[in-house]
Amino acid sequence: MPALPYNLADDLTELEARALEYLMHSSRPGFCPSREEISRAIGLGGRGYHIVRLLNGLVEKGYVRLEPGRSRAITVLRRPDGRRFSFDTVWVPLVGQIVAGKPLPSVGQADNPFADEAIELTRGMVGGQDDLFALRVAGDSMIDALVNDGDLVIVRAMSEVANGDMAVVRVIGEEGQEENTLKHFFRHDDIVRLQPANPNMGPFFCHASRVHVYGKVVLVIRQLG
Amino acid sequence: MPALPYNLADDLTELEARALEYLMHSSRPGFCPSREEISRAIGLGGRGYHIVRLLNGLVEKGYVRLEPGRSRAITVLRRPDGRRFSFDTVWVPLVGQIVAGKPLPSVGQADNPFADEAIELTRGMVGGQDDLFALRVAGDSMIDALVNDGDLVIVRAMSEVANGDMAVVRVIGEEGQEENTLKHFFRHDDIVRLQPANPNMGPFFCHASRVHVYGKVVLVIRQLG
DNA sequence: CTTGACAAAGAACGTTTGTTCTGATATGAT
DNA sequence: ATCATATCAGAACAAACGTTCTTTGTCAAG
Numbered sequence: 001m002p003a004l005p006y007n008l009a010d011d012l013t014e015l016e017a018r019a020l021e022y023l024m025h026s027s028r029p030g031f032c033p034s035r036e037e038i039s040r041a042i043g044l045g046g047r048g049y050h051i052v053r054l055l056n057g058l059v060e061k062g063y064v065r066l067e068p069g070r071s072r073a074i075t076v077l078r079r080p081d082g083r084r085f086s087f088d089t090v091w092v093p094l095v096g097q098i099v100a101g102k103p104l105p106s107v108g109q110a111d112n113p114f115a116d117e118a119i120e121l122t123r124g125m126v127g128g129q130d131d132l133f134a135l136r137v138a139g140d141s142m143i144d145a146l147v148n149d150g151d152l153v154i155v156r157a158m159s160e161v162a163n164g165d166m167a168v169v170r171v172i173g174e175e176g177q178e179e180n181t182l183k184h185f186f187r188h189d190d191i192v193r194l195q196p197a198n199p200n201m202g203p204f205f206c207h208a209s210r211v212h213v214y215g216k217v218v219l220v221i222r223q224l225g
Numbered sequence: 226m227p228a229l230p231y232n233l234a235d236d237l238t239e240l241e242a243r244a245l246e247y248l249m250h251s252s253r254p255g256f257c258p259s260r261e262e263i264s265r266a267i268g269l270g271g272r273g274y275h276i277v278r279l280l281n282g283l284v285e286k287g288y289v290r291l292e293p294g295r296s297r298a299i300t301v302l303r304r305p306d307g308r309r310f311s312f313d314t315v316w317v318p319l320v321g322q323i324v325a326g327k328p329l330p331s332v333g334q335a336d337n338p339f340a341d342e343a344i345e346l347t348r349g350m351v352g353g354q355d356d357l358f359a360l361r362v363a364g365d366s367m368i369d370a371l372v373n374d375g376d377l378v379i380v381r382a383m384s385e386v387a388n389g390d391m392a393v394v395r396v397i398g399e400e401g402q403e404e405n406t407l408k409h410f411f412r413h414d415d416i417v418r419l420q421p422a423n424p425n426m427g428p429f430f431c432h433a434s435r436v437h438v439y440g441k442v443v444l445v446i447r448q449l450g
Numbered sequence: 451c452t453t454g455a456c457a458a459a460g461a462a463c464g465t466t467t468g469t470t471c472t473g474a475t476a477t478g479a480t
Numbered sequence: 481a482t483c484a485t486a487t488c489a490g491a492a493c494a495a496a497c498g499t500t501c502t503t504t505g506t507c508a509a510g
Binding site for chain 3: 269272273275276278294296
């Protein structure tokens with residue numbers, strides 16, 4: 001039995017902890033173990049009264065819930081260390097790339113090669129937030145936001161963000177050129193200050209009418225390997 | 226029947242789509258519907274041959290998987306719009322902070338204030354990898370790796386990494402001082418080249434005996450919102 | 451109207467599952 | 481050694497489950 005990566009709550013017996021561990025790691029949609037399977041998994045046999053007592057113990061201590069009258073219906077509520085357990089994931093559509101010089105693709109655009117892709121995240125990572133979309137960063141033009149080529153940026157779509165939020169914005173320059181960036185957003189009356197995440201770099205100021213906000217950056221994910 | 230928030234794949238019949246919709250939204254760890262429940266949910270009755278045909282259709286089209294010989298064992302593979310669907314998550318223990326000047330905490334250390342924490346990630350994000358642990362970055366000393374204060378670094382524990390991998394390493398200086406960094410790792414005979422992720426910064430060379438590898442960085446996560 | 455094709459529902463059957471009762475084994479106190 | 485207690489395992493039973501066969505109903509073509 002390998003060491004667990006966390007401390008066990010002290011109200012669990014050895015067998016209860018093993019059963020809970022097994023349930024937590026094996027239970028998924030489409031795979032709900034029966035009592036005999038639990039019994040075998042923790043080194044016991046059969047499906048006799050000992051399993052009934054073991055599961056009742058876990059129920060009374062608040063670790064699992066049994067659906068009465070259903071087979072294979074055991075829901076884990078808390079982990080063996082007592083912390084809440086959930087299995088919630090959300091799918092975030094990958095709407096396209098973010099490139100410094102090009103406009104952002106819109107959701108549901110017909111000719112978007114990314115339209116079919118989506119990123120699966122745990123709900124714990126994005127909170128209960130709605131209106132999320134993902135962008136793949138192309139090029140190293142946003143390196144001052146500590147975001148590099150290939151990184152994923154999860155954005156909550158909103159037209160106005162709070163001061164200090166990291167925002168995906170489009171800046172229209174004096175000569176009409178346009179650029180997307182990721183910056184900390186501060187607005188003082190009609191002047192917007194865009195502050196790079198890299199503390200070694202200075203801010204950029206411009207008039208609010210020249211800044212279009214796509215949304216607030218919720219998460220940056222860099223997959224390396 | 227309310228409108229679905231996406232377009233249905235055109236290889237699904239009306240009933241197949243309804244059944245898949247029900248499976249996708251009801252299936253969770255601890256709740257796996259039986260065939261009769263599916264039948265009732267889509268407005269039919271009983272558990273006769275029509276349900277067998279319906280499920281076989283979904284299997285043949287690649288939308289679900291049935292575990293042979295198990296009851297209530299239907300895994301959704303694709304959503305009704307054809308996009309991939311999974312619910313797999315893994316828990317990665319957060320073993321502590323990574324600070325430039327301090328040694329890395331070890332897993333299961335008794336006085337570790339992070340010992341109870343863990344990060345839930347989707348399996349798609351880390352592949353099928355094992356021996357993962359998470360570190361919280363403290364301070365901005367690793368900004369040349371595009372990693373800032375508060376970021377989460379998911380590491381696969383290994384004592385040797387391949388050339389080019391982003392690695393968590395400990396460098397022992399000439400005067401005995403030690404430092405943790407995140408760098409791209411290259412080894413040429415006994416000389417190790419540590420290359421910052423930021424292309425604007427130059428490499429660092431040192432003897433292999435002065436570099437201790439903790440593992441390979443698999444994922445960097447920055448939560449902002 | 452008749453026929454054939456198809457889908458849904460019901461019946462029959464063997465297996466699985468959960469529950470409960472009972473027996474076997476181990477442990478500890480006296 | 482004896483007894484009480486606790487725990488695991490097996491047997492018995494009823495309900496649930498999946499499979500297969502059969503029946504019923506619907507619809508379109510001839």
